[in-house]
Amino acid sequence: MLDTTQLLILGVIAALGYVVFNGYGSRHDPREPPMVTSGIPIVGHMFGMLRHGVGHWGNQAKKHPQHPIIGLDMLFTKFYVISSPDLMQAVQRNSKTISFEPLLLFGAKNISGISDPKTLDILKGTESGGQGLGAKIMHSMTPTLVGKSLDQMNIRMVQLMRPFIDRMGETSTVDLYEWCRDATMAASTDATYGPLNPYKEREIQDAWWDFENGLGPLMANTLPWLTARKPWKGREKVAKAILKYLQANGAENASDLTAVRLKESTEGGLTMEEYSQLEVGMLIAFVSNTIPAMFWCLFDIYSRPQLLDELRKEVEGNALSVAADGTHNIDLAAIRESCPLLISTFQEVLRTRSNSSPTRLVTTDTLLADKYLLKAGNTVNMPSIPIGQRPDVWGKTAGEFDERRFMKPAQSNDQSGDKKDSRRAGGFLTFGLSPTVCPGRHFASSEILLVVAMVILRYDLAPVGGVWKEPRKDTTSMVSITGPVLDKFPVNATPRKEYEGAEWDFHVEEGKGQFPLVIG
Numbered sequence: 001m002l003d004t005t006q007l008l009i010l011g012v013i014a015a016l017g018y019v020v021f022n023g024y025g026s027r028h029d030p031r032e033p034p035m036v037t038s039g040i041p042i043v044g045h046m047f048g049m050l051r052h053g054v055g056h057w058g059n060q061a062k063k064h065p066q067h068p069i070i071g072l073d074m075l076f077t078k079f080y081v082i083s084s085p086d087l088m089q090a091v092q093r094n095s096k097t098i099s100f101e102p103l104l105l106f107g108a109k110n111i112s113g114i115s116d117p118k119t120l121d122i123l124k125g126t127e128s129g130g131q132g133l134g135a136k137i138m139h140s141m142t143p144t145l146v147g148k149s150l151d152q153m154n155i156r157m158v159q160l161m162r163p164f165i166d167r168m169g170e171t172s173t174v175d176l177y178e179w180c181r182d183a184t185m186a187a188s189t190d191a192t193y194g195p196l197n198p199y200k201e202r203e204i205q206d207a208w209w210d211f212e213n214g215l216g217p218l219m220a221n222t223l224p225w226l227t228a229r230k231p232w233k234g235r236e237k238v239a240k241a242i243l244k245y246l247q248a249n250g251a252e253n254a255s256d257l258t259a260v261r262l263k264e265s266t267e268g269g270l271t272m273e274e275y276s277q278l279e280v281g282m283l284i285a286f287v288s289n290t291i292p293a294m295f296w297c298l299f300d301i302y303s304r305p306q307l308l309d310e311l312r313k314e315v316e317g318n319a320l321s322v323a324a325d326g327t328h329n330i331d332l333a334a335i336r337e338s339c340p341l342l343i344s345t346f347q348e349v350l351r352t353r354s355n356s357s358p359t360r361l362v363t364t365d366t367l368l369a370d371k372y373l374l375k376a377g378n379t380v381n382m383p384s385i386p387i388g389q390r391p392d393v394w395g396k397t398a399g400e401f402d403e404r405r406f407m408k409p410a411q412s413n414d415q416s417g418d419k420k421d422s423r424r425a426g427g428f429l430t431f432g433l434s435p436t437v438c439p440g441r442h443f444a445s446s447e448i449l450l451v452v453a454m455v456i457l458r459y460d461l462a463p464v465g466g467v468w469k470e471p472r473k474d475t476t477s478m479v480s481i482t483g484p485v486l487d488k489f490p491v492n493a494t495p496r497k498e499y500e501g502a503e504w505d506f507h508v509e510e511g512k513g514q515f516p517l518v519i520g
């Protein structure tokens with residue numbers, strides 16, 4: 001049952017606080033949150049994490065509903081697990097001493113494999129005595145993932161996406177998960193890197209997946225060329241391809257997103273080789289959550305025939321237009337503005353399927369909400385499973401799938417008044433918790449919603465075997481919170497008679513475009 005990957009993941013988790021902060025969390029202080037055990041002290045939690053990955057935090061919080069915060073002792077460090085919105089807000093108020101930024105250095109070192117101490121110092125946060133370049137690079141991306149820059153990326157993205165959808169009905173069966181993966185990978189990387197996109201080569205994509213799938217052992221970063229050979233080789237190969245791309249001036253015609261990252265990195269003192277290494281890890285943020293989210297959207301819609309029917313009508317009525325030459329266009333702005341059921345369904349899929357757990361590091365001893373002492377070097381986790389399903393936040397139906405949950409009361413034709421608080425923020429953590437909220441959420445939403453809108457209009461999907469039975473999820477993934485799938489999921493895609501012979505396209509214009517999404 002236990003394999004080396006999982007053991008290494010465990011090592012990574014156990015050492016996280018120590019490595020990032022360089023100090024052991026000291027023993028228990030009575031003002032700290034109550035420590036809970038899981039069977040055998042300490043080891044019980046380790047086994048829990050091996051079996052359930054980050055899901056263990058949520059499971060523990062659910063087991064102790066009387067405590068808004070609990071502590072899990074992991075020997076070298078402690079996890080403080082929060083399950084109350086009030087304490088979450090207290091964490092937000094203390095974002096100087098309970099901070100996301102130290103975790104960026106862990107990414108550069110253990111995920112991207114940056115090892116030069118001088119470079120690590122440049123990347124390290126100013127609060128830890130570094131120059132703070134890691135955070136600067138991250139923050140520089142935010143303005144390039146909204147507005148005009150985002151629209152330009154979307155325009156490129158759909159050009160790559162459409163041929164994948166055209167081909168969906170050409171083979172007798174399609175592995176729906178693999179399809180989401182290949183389409184997202186091709187479209188996202190092209191939109192980001194432009195015409196010389198290094199991931200155009202299948203070989204480079206495959207090498208990247210070797211890296212992503214083997215991240216557990218790679219992150220331990222102990223002689224990785226021996227202990228994690230496949231992901232290490234994958235990372236080397238992709239980094240080389242990115243370097244080649246830079247040398248060919250590929251960034252000249254790339255997105256603003258790539259341009260600002262390159263600019264900040266080189267101005268901050270990184271070499272091209274180091275920048276290329278960081279880029280390999282960066283792609284995790286761009287694709288590892290979008291792919292499973294796209295899959296579960298299609299799964300949850302197609303497995304509910306009535307919802308599928310309603311969504312088809314909404315998209316047909318509000319976001320589809322037929323041009324003079326007969327081309328059927330799906331319009332992104334119209335999806336944003338006039339397809340509330342689709343947008344609400346998307347968020348409900350994320351609420352019910354994702355397993356996010358915003359994580360922060362305590363950098364200075366902090367008294368949380370005047371009550372709980374959080375000691376420096378330990379980690380704070382806010383698992384979405386208990387928080388995203390609390391009846392006091394989400395109402396009586398918190399545990400059910402309600403595709404209208406995120407609609408404004410006037411849109412949802414629900415007169416009971418029970419819906420009033422259902423869009424309340426503070427319980428929706430799929431995109432993180434401010435001040436660290438996913439800046440890519442509008443790009444991800446455009447990508448997923450355009451695909452879903454076109455696929456549902458054009459195809460009937462039927463799983464091979466006839467039933468929409470959930471494939472197994474990879475619960476041990478360290479990087480994806482949206483439920484990556486282990487099994488194949490073959491479907492038959494049949495073009496719908498309604499649109500026989502029709503040509504299709506997307507209509508994406510430069511405009512103001514952002515999605516009205518709820519964030520935590």
Ligand code: HEM
Nearest residue numbers: 138285286289290293358359430431432433436438440444
């Ligand atoms: C459904 C898809 C996605 C989900 C669920 C998601 C979720 C998240 C979450 C939970 C965080 C961390 C916040 C925290 O720990 O509090 C995050 C950070 C981030 N995401 Fe996403 N993400 C998605 C897609 C994307 C895409 C497509 C991009 C880029 C094009 C992107 C770029 C980023 C970046 C750069 C950060 C780091 C932000 C920072 O350090 O300030 N994400 N995302």
Ligand SMILES: *[C@@H]1O[C@H](CO)[C@@H](O)[C@H](O)[C@H]1NC(C)=O
Nearest residue numbers: 012015016019110219220221
């Ligand atoms: C990160 O890498 C260092 C070596 O650079 C290693 O000693 C450490 O165990 C790794 N950290 C984690 C959390 O695995």
Ligand SMILES: *[C@@H]1O[C@H](CO)[C@@H](O)[C@H](O)[C@H]1NC(C)=O
Nearest residue numbers: 195196248249250251252253
């Ligand atoms: C960028 O685009 C311009 C205009 O299309 C073209 O002339 C130039 O060669 C491109 N640069 C690279 C490196 O591909």
